[in-house]
Amino acid sequence: MKSYRKELWFEVPTRRGFINITPEVERCLAESGVREGLALVNAMHITASVFINDDESGLHADFEKWLEKLAPEKPYSEYAHNGGEDNADAHLKRTIMGREVVVAVSGARLDFGPWEQIFYGEFDGMRRKRVLVKIIGE
Amino acid sequence: MKSYRKELWFEVPTRRGFINITPEVERCLAESGVREGLALVNAMHITASVFINDDESGLHADFEKWLEKLAPEKPYSEYAHNGGEDNADAHLKRTIMGREVVVAVSGARLDFGPWEQIFYGEFDGMRRKRVLVKIIGE
Amino acid sequence: MKSYRKELWFEVPTRRGFINITPEVERCLAESGVREGLALVNAMHITASVFINDDESGLHADFEKWLEKLAPEKPYSEYAHNGGEDNADAHLKRTIMGREVVVAVSGARLDFGPWEQIFYGEFDGMRRKRVLVKIIGE
Numbered sequence: 001m002k003s004y005r006k007e008l009w010f011e012v013p014t015r016r017g018f019i020n021i022t023p024e025v026e027r028c029l030a031e032s033g034v035r036e037g038l039a040l041v042n043a044m045h046i047t048a049s050v051f052i053n054d055d056e057s058g059l060h061a062d063f064e065k066w067l068e069k070l071a072p073e074k075p076y077s078e079y080a081h082n083g084g085e086d087n088a089d090a091h092l093k094r095t096i097m098g099r100e101v102v103v104a105v106s107g108a109r110l111d112f113g114p115w116e117q118i119f120y121g122e123f124d125g126m127r128r129k130r131v132l133v134k135i136i137g138e
Numbered sequence: 139m140k141s142y143r144k145e146l147w148f149e150v151p152t153r154r155g156f157i158n159i160t161p162e163v164e165r166c167l168a169e170s171g172v173r174e175g176l177a178l179v180n181a182m183h184i185t186a187s188v189f190i191n192d193d194e195s196g197l198h199a200d201f202e203k204w205l206e207k208l209a210p211e212k213p214y215s216e217y218a219h220n221g222g223e224d225n226a227d228a229h230l231k232r233t234i235m236g237r238e239v240v241v242a243v244s245g246a247r248l249d250f251g252p253w254e255q256i257f258y259g260e261f262d263g264m265r266r267k268r269v270l271v272k273i274i275g276e
Numbered sequence: 277m278k279s280y281r282k283e284l285w286f287e288v289p290t291r292r293g294f295i296n297i298t299p300e301v302e303r304c305l306a307e308s309g310v311r312e313g314l315a316l317v318n319a320m321h322i323t324a325s326v327f328i329n330d331d332e333s334g335l336h337a338d339f340e341k342w343l344e345k346l347a348p349e350k351p352y353s354e355y356a357h358n359g360g361e362d363n364a365d366a367h368l369k370r371t372i373m374g375r376e377v378v379v380a381v382s383g384a385r386l387d388f389g390p391w392e393q394i395f396y397g398e399f400d401g402m403r404r405k406r407v408l409v410k411i412i413g414e
Contacts, residue, residue: 001139003313036274040378043389044388046391053233054184058217062218081335101237104143132389136312136412137141139277199357242281251319251320251321251408274412275277
């Protein structure tokens with residue numbers, strides 16, 4: 001069994017944002033030499049997400065608006081977590097969007113449907129944060 | 139290490155619906171010959187879900203009503219994604235329900251609790267769409 | 277390939293509650309002897325979750341309040357599932373929080389970011405329920 005590990009670093013210049021990280025994960029897969037297996041891609045921080053969806057800017061605007069409706073950033077005083085912090089909403093938003101994805105590796109490629117792309121979702125940005133890529137297989 | 143891959147095709151005749159796909163996944167597992175490992179089951183389309191819950195029609199009606207409350211289909215003009223499309227709500231609903239499940243394989247069986255069943259969740263149906271089953275192990 | 281399986285049992289004395297199960301999962305990993313691989317941790321019951329977030333009591337209070345807003349327990353009659361049951365809301369809450377996590381195993385350790393902790397989330401408690409830990413690798 002082969003095993004591969006890499007940390008990807010991101011710094012989103014705004015509080016919230018989405019980055020298509022599919023090319024970086026594909027590079028990891030090529031480095032790993034794995035042809036058949038599973039790739040885990042997860043946020044290492046608890047106010048960020050890794051998720052799979054469409055790379056379409058209208059949809060990303062819809063996600064932003066929708067997450068603000070389901071888990072509004074303000075008022076900060078609404079949240080018990082916000083004693084010394086102001087990011088309770090980011091923990092909730094990341095819960096909706098998910099911590100991780102597991103992707104099949106088949107024939108040395110990410111085994112995706114036609115529109116699947118992997119995104120890093122940042123909900124408490126303006127700092128350097130990490131994504132873990134772990135690939136196992138043969 | 140053994141590795142197995144199969145695509146399952148579904149066509150839901152309505153915009154939304156849930157299909158219990160546990161028997162199909164069990165057939166995949168039998169074909170794979172894997173006795174100990176992990177099975178990944180994921181929607182290959184970004185307006186559909188794979189999730190685990192109860193096979194109870196009342197609950198499924200509750201899911202439908204609840205998802206319409208959290209991410210209503212209409213008005214279509216509410217969503218930036220709906221330029222040439224009308225399925226932004228389907229992307230959001232699938233986000234709530236999840237893209238994928240990972241199930242343990244133990245003793246050549248899906249290692250489930252008493253009520254766990256795997257469902258395909260369709261949120262933009264009336265077309266043929268795929269689910270990927272990837273199983274690795276020994 | 278090594279493979280390890282263990283069931284963890286929990287009984288939360290209230291309807292809802294969160295338990296940090298990271299130490300138990302770490303014990304499983306030590307028992308497994310796996311140094312590189314993947315660990316799947318999932319609720320075996322469909323009204324409970326396993327998720328990763330911060331071990332901070334204010335945040336947990338925020339989760340409780342937020343989940344009650346998104347999927348209220350009452351009125352019970354609001355839900356079609358509640359014919360002979362009263363736990364439809366627990367199925368919905370668990371859907372938001374997630375059934376499972378997949379964690380990388382690297383150098384015989386759970387490969388976590390600085391604040392990641394694994395929680396059991398109970399939404400229909402006062403009974404004994406199980407979490408499955410499945411670890412594969414080498």
